[in-house]
Amino acid sequence: MASSFSFFFLMLLPLAVISAVTPCPPSQRAALLAFKAALTEPYLGIFNTWNTTDCCASWYGIACDPTTGHVTDVNLRGESQDPMFQKLGLSGYMTGKISPEICTLSNLTSLVVADWKAISGEIPACVTSLSSLRLLDLAGNRIAGEIPTEIGNMRSLSVVSLADNEISGEIPTSIVNLRRLMHLDLSNNQVSGEIPYDFGKLRMLSRALLSGNQLTGSIPKSISRMKRLADLDVSLNRLTGSIPAELGKMKVLSTLKLDGNSMTGPVPSTLLRNTGMGILNLSRNGFSGTIPDVFGAGSYFMVLDLSFNNFSGRIPASLSASKFMGHLDLSNNHLCGAIPIGSSFEHIDAASFSNNDCLCGNPLKAC
Template sequence: MSAILFLMFLLRCTSTVLSTKDDETALLKINKQLGYPDILQSWVKGFDFCNAGNALFQSNWYIRCSSTGRVIDLYLQNTNINAPFPDSICDLTELEFIGFYHSPRLYGSIPSCITQLYNLHQIVIIGTSFSGSVPSFYNHPNLTIINLSFNQLSGTIPSSFSTLPNLVQLDLSFNYLTGTIPPQLVHTSHTSYPQLVLASNSLTGELPRCYGWIDFGLIDLGNNQLSGDASFLFGKQKKAFAKIILANNEFEFDLSYVEFSDNLYGFDLSHNKIYGKVPDSFMTATGLLDPNLSFNKLCGELPKGNNMGRFSAAVFANNTCLCGYPLPPCSASAPAPSP
C-alpha cells in the first residue's frame, strides 16, 4: 500500500511540474492570439510569469499564481489590443479569476470552453466589444461572481445559471439581451446579500415571483421592457441594506399595499405604470434616502410627517393626481380619482 501511495504522490508532483510548464505555453499562445502587443513584450519563453505582473496599477496586465506555481488569476485592463478573445486562456486549467477591463477593441465571442474551467470563482469582462451569446455555466460550485457588463452580448440569459449554487452577483447590464428573466439566477449567501443587475437590455415579460424570496442588496432591472407585478420585491421583513431599481419599464401594480423596509435606502420606480396611492410605510421607513416615484399613475394625498421633509417634489412629479407636501396642497373640491 505504501508503494502505491508513493507512486501516486510522485505522479502528482510530476503533473504539477508539467502543468506549470503548460501554463507558460498557454500564456505564450495567448500572447500570439492577441497579436504580440507591446504591453506583453515580456511574455517570452522562460519569463517569470508568477512574479512579473505584480504591479497591477502600473501595468495593463497582472498574473497571480498559486503556491505550486499555477496561474490562478489573469487580468488585462485598459488595453488598445485589437484582437478576438484568446481561447488559449482555457488551457490555464487552474484559473480562479478571469478579468478583462475596459478594452473596447477586443472583439469576437466568448469561447464556450471557459465554462469547463471548474476552479473559476469570478469572471469579470467589462467594457469590451465581445459579442455573441452569454456562456452557459452549469453546476460550478465555486463560481460566485459573473460580471459581463458593457459589452455587445446578445441572445437570452442562460437558465443554467440557476444551477450555480453559490452565485451571489450577476451583472449582465448594458448589452443587447432579449427574452425573459429566468428564475433563480442568484442565490442567498451567508456572507453577503445577492446582487442582480440586468439594466439596459431589451428584456421582456414578467419577473418570476421567486425573486420575492430573496433579500437583495441590489436589484437593478432598469431600462428594459419588463411588465407585470414587481411589488413582491418589497416587504417590511427585508433585512438587507438594499436598493431596488425598476425604472423605465412597463411594470404595473398597486403601490397602496406595498410595505417599505426600514433597511431600504433607495429605489427608483419612475417611468412605469404604477398606480394607487403612496403608502404610509413610505413615510415611516427610517433608512429611506433616495426614492423616485415620478412618471407613474399614482394618485391621492401624500403621507404627512416623518420622512416627508427629506424629499423634494421631483420624487413625486408627473403622476396622475398626487397632492400634498412637497407637492401643491390637495383641493377640497377636486374630484375623486376613478378606480
Template sequence: MGELVQHSPLCHNDKSSALLQFKDSFVIDKFASYGSSAYPKTASWAQGKNRDCCFWDGVKCDEDTRHVITLLLNSSCLHGSINSTSALFQLSQLHVLDLSNNDFNQSQIPFALADLSKLTYLDLELSGFFGLIPPSIGKLTMLTYLSLSRNKLNGQIPYVFGNLSRLTYLGLAGCSFSDFLVPLCKLTSTTHLYISENYHLNGQIPFFLPKLTQLNFLDISFNNLSGQIPPWFGNLTQLTSLLLEQNSLQDILPKSFSRLKNLEYLDLRLNHLSGTVDFDMFLGMKNLKQLQLSANKLSVVTTETNSSTNITSTIPQFDVLVLDSCNLRNFPGILSYQNNLMVLSLHGNQIQGKVPKWVLNISLEIMSGLLLSGNFLTGFDQPPLAVLPWVHLQIFDISYNILEGSLPIPPPSTVSYGAISNKLSGQVSLAFCNFSSISHINFGDNKLSGMLSDCLVNLSDSLLVLNLANNSFGGTMPKICTDGSQLRMIDLSYNKFEGRLPRSLRSCKLPSEYFQKWNSMKAFDATNSSYMKVDSNFITRTSAHSNSSLTLLYPMSIKITIKGVDRVFRKIQDVLVVIDFSNNMLEGEIPDSIGSLEGIQVLNLSNNILNGSIPSTLGSITLLESLDLSQNRLHGEIPPQLKHLNFLAIFNVSHNNLAGPIPQGNQFATFETSSYDGNLGLCGYPLATKCWNSESPKLRLPASEEKGDSGLPFDFDWITVLPGYASGLVVGIVGGNFVIVKKQFWFLKRQMKRKIRRGFRS
C-alpha cells in the first residue's frame, strides 16, 4: 500500500475570514439574480468538515502562494450594499473577480477596487450598481477584461480610464452615459467593444474608432447616434461583427464597406439610411453569416449570380438574411445557392406573382423562419402543397399578400403561422390541431369558412394569439380559453358563429379589482414611447457553435370609438391609453377603482347592461378626452366631479336611467342634448327641462334590473365577450411584423470568459 500523504490547507486563515465576512454582509435572495443557472454559491462556504476556502464554491487559490486569486460569484443571488470597507478588498492578490448578475442595491462602485491592483478580469455586469464610475478604476492597469454593462451608471467616463491600455474586452452597454468617449481613444488593444443601449448618447459615430484597429466586435446599437456612417469604417478590416441598429443614422451606405472581408455579422436595421445599395457589395464578404438591412429607406439592387459549380465557395453562405422594406421586386438570385439559411425575411417589399419553385428548395433541412408578408404574392408556382417542405420550420408568415386557394399546411414543428389579409379560402385543416408547440395562429381577413374543430382546445397550453376575425366561419364557437390557457389575444369577430357561448370563456373573466393592477394606465408618460405588441422569442441554431434569437413583434390593431367616430388603429402607440369594452354583455356596477387609472384618454363602456351609479372617481381621470357610458342601465345623478375633466371633448350618457341636474360649466357647456337622450329624470342645460328644486327626481328600476338578472345562459360579472357582435373591442394582429434577429453574443461571451479564465488558471 502506498504511503498516505496529508496535505496542509491551502487557504490563509485571514483570507478565509475575509471571505466569510464578505458572505455575511449579504442576504441570499433568489430574485437578486436572473436565469435558471443562478444559485447561492456562498451558502456552502465553511460547512461540514471542509473549511479550506480554496475548495469553496467559486474560489480558486494559487497552489504555491496559497493566496485567493479567483473569485467567481456571478449569479449567486447576493443582495445587499457594498462599499470600500468591504472585506472583499482584503483579497489583494485577486486576478479574476466576477460579481455579475447579483443585486448590490444601487451601491456605487467602490473606490477601493483600486486596492485589487493585480486584477486582470473584472465583471460587474447586471449587478445593481448606481451613479458615477470612480476614477480609481483607472489604476487597474493590468485589466484585460472589464464589463460594467447593464447597471444604472451615468455621467462621464473618468479621463484616467484611458490608462487601461491592456483592455481587450470593454462592456459599457445598457447604462445611462451621455458623454464618455474621449478616454476610450487610448484603448488601442481593444478587440471587443460594447457601447449599446445608452439612449442618451447622441451625436455622430465616435471619432476615435479608427484608432482601434484591432477591433473584432463593435456594438454601438440602440443609442441615439445620427449623421452619416463614415467611410473610414472600411479601414477596420479586422471587424467580424458590426452592430449599428436602432440609431438615427442617415444617408447612403459607404462603398468602403466592401473592404470588410472578415465580417460575419452586420446589422444596420432601424435607422434612416437611404439610397441604392448594390447587393454585390456583400458578395465579397464570404464569411458573412448574418445580414440585416430592414427598416431603413434603402433600395437593394440584386443581379443574377452566374451559375457555377464552385459558386457556393466564393459567396457568403448566410444563416440569417433580413431584407425587409428594401424595395425588392423579385427574389434575389443568390438565394438559390444558399444551403445554410435558417431565417429569411423579405417582408414589406414589392415582390409580385407566384413564389418560384426554386424558393421551395432552399435549405430544406435547416430553414426555421420564412417571412414573406407584405408583398404582392398570388400563390406558389409549384402545384398546391400538402405540407410546406421545410421539415424544421418554426415561423411562417405570408400575411398581407393576395394569395388565393387553401391554407398551406406547415410542418408539426411550426410555432407561429401568419396568413392575415389574403384571399385564402376553404376550411382549416385538422392538421393544425396536432401542433403541440404552436403559439401564434393568425388567419384573419381571408375567405375561410366551415366549422372549427373543438380540437383547438388541445393547443391551449402553448397558444398565445388566435386571430380568426373577418372570415366566414360558422357553427358553434370552439372551446377555447380553458383553465390554464396561455392565450393573450383572441379575436373571433366578424364571422358567422351561432349558438351559445362556450362556458370555457369563464376563464377570461375581467374582475373589477384588475383596474387596481393596471399600473401603466395610472400615469401618462410620452417619453420613450413605442407600439403595443405581443412578442415571442425563438432560439434557432445558426452554426455548430452558436445560436440566434429570432424575435417576432406582432403590433396590435384595434377598432375603437373615439369622440364618436369608429377608428381602426393598425398600430397602437403605447401612450394611447384606451379602454373600450363597448358592445358586450357586461353587467354589474362600474367599480370605483377605475378612477385610479389616471392616464386613460378614452373610456367606452357603452352598449352593455351595467347598472348602479356613475362613480365620482371618474373625475380623477383628468386626461380623459372621451367618455361614453351610453346604452346601459345606470341610475342616479351625474357626479359633479366630472366638471374637473377639462380635456373632455365627447361625453355620452344617453339611454340610461339617470336623474337629477346636469353639471354646469367648463366642458359641460359644450355638450349637445343628444349626450343625454333617453334619461327622463335629467334636468338643466342643455335640456329644456329645468331643475325647479334641489330634490332630483329619481326613477325606480324594474325589479329584474335591480337584481341584475340578465336572463343569460350564465352570469357574466365583468366578462368581456368579443365574438358575435357587429362591433366592439376588436383586438387583432396586423402585418408589418418587426423581425429582430439578434446574435446570441452572450454565448460567445461565455465561451470567451471560460477561455480567459482557463488562461488565468494555467
C-alpha cells in the first residue's frame, strides 16, 4: 500500500514541476509590454528585466499564478527598499500614463504603481472590470481626472490608495458597495462634493483618509455605524455643520482629525468622554460653547488640539485628572479663568494657552 502511494506521488512530481514553471500566456506578455511602452523610467532601469519571453520569470515587479501562468501582481513602487534602489541611492521617477492594456490582465489581485512622482493621465475606467483586484495603489503621482464611477463593481477591493495625486470630481456613490474595503486613502487631491450619506455601509473600513481635498457638506451620521473604523481624517477640507454626537460612541475610533474646515456648533461631550480616543484635532474651525467637563482617569490623549476656535468659559477642571496628556493646545479661543493644576499640565508650555480672553495661572501669569 505504501509503495503504491509512493509510486503515485512520484508520478505527480513531474506535473508539479511543470505547473510551477508555467509561462505567462503571450497575450499577457503583450499587455505588459504595452503597459511598459506608455511609461518612461530613465534612472533605475527596472524595465530592463522585461526582455524575456516569459513574463513570470524574473520580470521586475511581476508575479504570476504558478499553475496557470496568469499575471496576478504588478508591484512597481518608486519608494522602495529594493537593493536596486538602495545601491543607486535614488528614489523612483517615472513619466507617462497607465495604459488601459493593464485591464486585460483579468486575474490581477494587486496593482501598485505608486510614488513615481510624475506619472500623469487618468485612471483607466476599465480597471473596474478587474473583479479579483484586492489592492489598488496609485499614490504619489500626478494622476488627474476622476475616480471611475463604477468602482463599486470591484467587490474584492480591500485597499484603495490614490493619495498625493491631482484627482478631481466627487467620491463615486458606488464606493459604498465595496463591502471588503479596509483602507481608503484619497488624501491630498482635489476631490470635491460631499462624502456619500451612506458612507457607513463600508462596515469593514478601518482607515478613511480624506484630508487635503475640497470636500463640502457635513459628516454623515452613518459613519457611526462603522464598527471597525479606527482612523478618520477629513482635515483641510471645506466641511460645514456640526460633529455628530454618535461619533463619540464609536468604540474603536482612536484618531479623529477635523482640523482646517468650517465646522461649527458645540463639541459633543461623548467625544471627549470616549476613553479610546487618543488623537483628537478640531483646530481651525468655528466650534463654540464651553469645553465639556467630562475628562477622567481613563482619558489618554496623545494629541488634543482645540486651538483657533470660539470656545469660551473655563478650562475643564477634570482635564487635570487625565491619565495622560501628550500635546494639548487650547490657544486662540475665548477661554477665561485659572488653568487647572495637575500632572497633566506640568509639561504644557505657555503657547498652548496663548491668545485667549483672560486665562491665568501656571504657565501664564499668576491669577
